[in-house]
Amino acid sequence: MLADALLLQLGYNATLVTLGAALLGIAAGVAGTFLFLRKRALVSDAISHATLPGVGLAFVVMVAMGGEGRSLFGLLLGAGVSAALGLLCVQWLTRRTRLGEDAAIGAVLSVFFGFGIVILTVIQTMNAGRQAGLEGFLLGSTAGMLRSDAILLAVSAALVLALVLILRRPLGLAAFDPGYAEATGWSLPRIDLAMMGIVLVVTVVGLKVVGLILIVALLIVPAVTARFWTERADHVVIIAGVVGGVSGYVGAAASAVAPALPTGPIVVLVGFAIFLFSLLYSPRRGVLASVLTHLRYQRRVHVRQGLLALANGQPIYEALTRRLLARSGLILPDGVPTAEGQAAASKALLDETRWAIVRGDQAYALAATRYDGLTPIETVLTPDQLTEIDGKIAAPRGIA
Amino acid sequence: MNLALVTSRDTDQAVRVASPLAVRGMTVSYGQTPAIFSVDMTVRAGAMTAVVGPNGAGKSTLLKAALGVIAPLAGSVTVFGQPMAAMRDRIAYVPQRTSVDWDFPVRVIDVVMMGMYRKLGLLGRVRGQHKALAQDCLDRVGMADFAHRQIGQLSGGQQQRVFLARALAQEADIYVLDEPFAGVDAATEKAIIAVLQGLRDAGKTVLAVHHDLATVPDYFDDVVLLNTQVVAAGPVAEAFTEANLQAAYGGRLTTARVDPESVAG
Numbered sequence: 001m002l003a004d005a006l007l008l009q010l011g012y013n014a015t016l017v018t019l020g021a022a023l024l025g026i027a028a029g030v031a032g033t034f035l036f037l038r039k040r041a042l043v044s045d046a047i048s049h050a051t052l053p054g055v056g057l058a059f060v061v062m063v064a065m066g067g068e069g070r071s072l073f074g075l076l077l078g079a080g081v082s083a084a085l086g087l088l089c090v091q092w093l094t095r096r097t098r099l100g101e102d103a104a105i106g107a108v109l110s111v112f113f114g115f116g117i118v119i120l121t122v123i124q125t126m127n128a129g130r131q132a133g134l135e136g137f138l139l140g141s142t143a144g145m146l147r148s149d150a151i152l153l154a155v156s157a158a159l160v161l162a163l164v165l166i167l168r169r170p171l172g173l174a175a176f177d178p179g180y181a182e183a184t185g186w187s188l189p190r191i192d193l194a195m196m197g198i199v200l201v202v203t204v205v206g207l208k209v210v211g212l213i214l215i216v217a218l219l220i221v222p223a224v225t226a227r228f229w230t231e232r233a234d235h236v237v238i239i240a241g242v243v244g245g246v247s248g249y250v251g252a253a254a255s256a257v258a259p260a261l262p263t264g265p266i267v268v269l270v271g272f273a274i275f276l277f278s279l280l281y282s283p284r285r286g287v288l289a290s291v292l293t294h295l296r297y298q299r300r301v302h303v304r305q306g307l308l309a310l311a312n313g314q315p316i317y318e319a320l321t322r323r324l325l326a327r328s329g330l331i332l333p334d335g336v337p338t339a340e341g342q343a344a345a346s347k348a349l350l351d352e353t354r355w356a357i358v359r360g361d362q363a364y365a366l367a368a369t370r371y372d373g374l375t376p377i378e379t380v381l382t383p384d385q386l387t388e389i390d391g392k393i394a395a396p397r398g399i400a
Numbered sequence: 401m402n403l404a405l406v407t408s409r410d411t412d413q414a415v416r417v418a419s420p421l422a423v424r425g426m427t428v429s430y431g432q433t434p435a436i437f438s439v440d441m442t443v444r445a446g447a448m449t450a451v452v453g454p455n456g457a458g459k460s461t462l463l464k465a466a467l468g469v470i471a472p473l474a475g476s477v478t479v480f481g482q483p484m485a486a487m488r489d490r491i492a493y494v495p496q497r498t499s500v501d502w503d504f505p506v507r508v509i510d511v512v513m514m515g516m517y518r519k520l521g522l523l524g525r526v527r528g529q530h531k532a533l534a535q536d537c538l539d540r541v542g543m544a545d546f547a548h549r550q551i552g553q554l555s556g557g558q559q560q561r562v563f564l565a566r567a568l569a570q571e572a573d574i575y576v577l578d579e580p581f582a583g584v585d586a587a588t589e590k591a592i593i594a595v596l597q598g599l600r601d602a603g604k605t606v607l608a609v610h611h612d613l614a615t616v617p618d619y620f621d622d623v624v625l626l627n628t629q630v631v632a633a634g635p636v637a638e639a640f641t642e643a644n645l646q647a648a649y650g651g652r653l654t655t656a657r658v659d660p661e662s663v664a665g
Binding site: 037166167176177179182183184227230231233235362369 | 464467468469485488489491493495499500501504505506507510511514517518520522523550555566570576585586587
């Protein structure tokens with residue numbers, strides 16, 4: 001059944017929803033990356049919650065003008081206008097008052113959302129309002145998705161991708177080093193305006209699919225997930241687009257199989273599953289990788305300290321150290337070093353003595369920065385330099 | 401008509417045309433107290449100038465306002481007599497190292513490429529010549545081997561050198577640096593000063609905020625002593641005197657901080 005859904009075999013509407021959600025996921029992942037990198041992820045939450053009064057008011061206006069008030073275009077236009085208003089409020093509060101951006105986001109988000117809920121409640125009491133289905137904007141509702149809705153999503157996604165492609169340099173520069181961007185003549189307010197405009201487009205067209213409460217997840221989760229897999233901003237953008245697209249596609253397909261499940265939340269949960277996998281298993285920044293790296297590092301430290309103790313004829317107290325040395329065949333169970341252990345110990349001691357000289361000599365200042373108590377000195381210095389240092393080890397003894 | 405006034409205005413115009421960076425009447429304020437007040441500064445072409453002063457003297461503020469990063473309350477800036485906006489491409493900037501998120505997903509070579517964004521524009525293709533220039537700039541600061549490292553893996557001094565390489569990639573005439581030696585190791589300080597002196601010897605102009613008074617006479621040709629207002633400015637031999645320093649630091653300066661040998665006068 002799920003296989004059918006993934007292969008778009010579940011009928012016209014399911015296919016529209018699946019493709020639409022995938023396109024939205026790609027656009028949201030790409031647009032959200034720059035928000036995330038610029039550390040302004042939560043502004044998108046304020047934007048999305050600020051759409052609600054616009055949706056309600058647009059409905060009221062359309063009904064008052066004699067229409068039935070369900071034109072999606074009209075509702076989204078209202079959503080866009082009120083979201084832009086909310087964004088301007090956040091910007092104004094942040095720039096012109098002493099409030100931080102977090103406080104401004106909290107204030108705008110809750111006030112706009114509260115106002116929107118009031119309008120929606122009033123609409124419920126109106127005759128025309130009962131079948132309006134405006135609640136669908138809260139958590140998304142894809143059941144009645146039309147071909148025109150899917151086309152709107154496709155056009156918006158294409159627009160977002162084109163804008164990001166054109167603006168990738170200023171967007172990246174502003175996120176990494178805003179001061180430098182300004183000093184080299186890029187207008188930071190205009191870059192930010194462009195970024196927020198792109199996010200606004202994604203938010204508004206995504207309202208019907210995932211709803212205003214969850215759209216923030218679609219903007220942020222793919223970027224955060226992508227960050228686990230690469231150290232390059234351009235790759236983060238691409239991976240985030242893929243993660244967003246896959247989340248939308250798989251999530252919508254899954255909810256087509258079980259129509260009782262709402263599409264938006266399922267899409268978000270699929271995205272979260274990819275995030276969780278990345279968090280745990282990413283080879284660079286994942287939790288598992290850092291635990292393993294830490295354990296490996298700890299073992300190397302213990303072996304090194306044990307060898308130095310052996311070389312200096314000191315007893316080894318730590319059980320872990322003794323166990324590690326015994327396991328590598330460097331000491332016998334009673335703690336006496338093997339021949340191999342003795343060789344390794346004197347090598348470690350020689351290394352430390354050489355390092356001590358390097359670290360005490362200004363001429364080797366650069367090499368000295370590589371000292372971590374573990375790195376063999378041959379990997380840092382040339383054989384010629386080592387000979388020179390060994391000369392310095394011997395010299396003081398000669399005088400004594 | 402006041403003849404003397406006209407003449408002095410004409411003279412100043414000539415001075416400003418000759419100067420790579422001339423600031424007039426610059427006042428910047430965060431809230432009600434000015435960070436810098438009515439600052440005049442004329443940077444000499446082909447020289448290395450240090451901006452020196454106590455903490456909170458407005459050194460960074462002066463640079464940022466001169467470059468248009470923060471908006472001044474009053475004041476004007478000219479670059480070779482022209483308005484700043486028209487002359488952006490001739491100025492390279494090295495911001496304070498602490499102003500940046502070092503966990504940002506960007507490689508060393510990508511940071512250097514940012515120096516060419518003005519030239520490349522929005523959609524200009526990155527060609528072999530651009531990559532070669534970026535690599536060459538890294539080489540000049542001794543960071544060629546680090547091109548593909550993530551920027552956060554570098555030490556503070558190495559990060560500073562990458563910032564300098566990015567400024568070099570701008571191929572500008574004027575290099576403005578904000579505390580280039582703050583928190584860097586001795587090797588980096590040496591490498592940076594060698595690059596800057598090389599720029600000066602090639603006829604470029606260097607302006608840097610500097611905090612180590614002891615090295616001012618060794619490193620720089622000119623000095624601007626700043627404490628909200630300009631206390632003294634000119635060639636190190638004339639302006640960097642004990643009396644001027646005490647005036648700039650409001651008597652808070654213990655003589656131990658300055659090597660008497662190195663202070664002129």
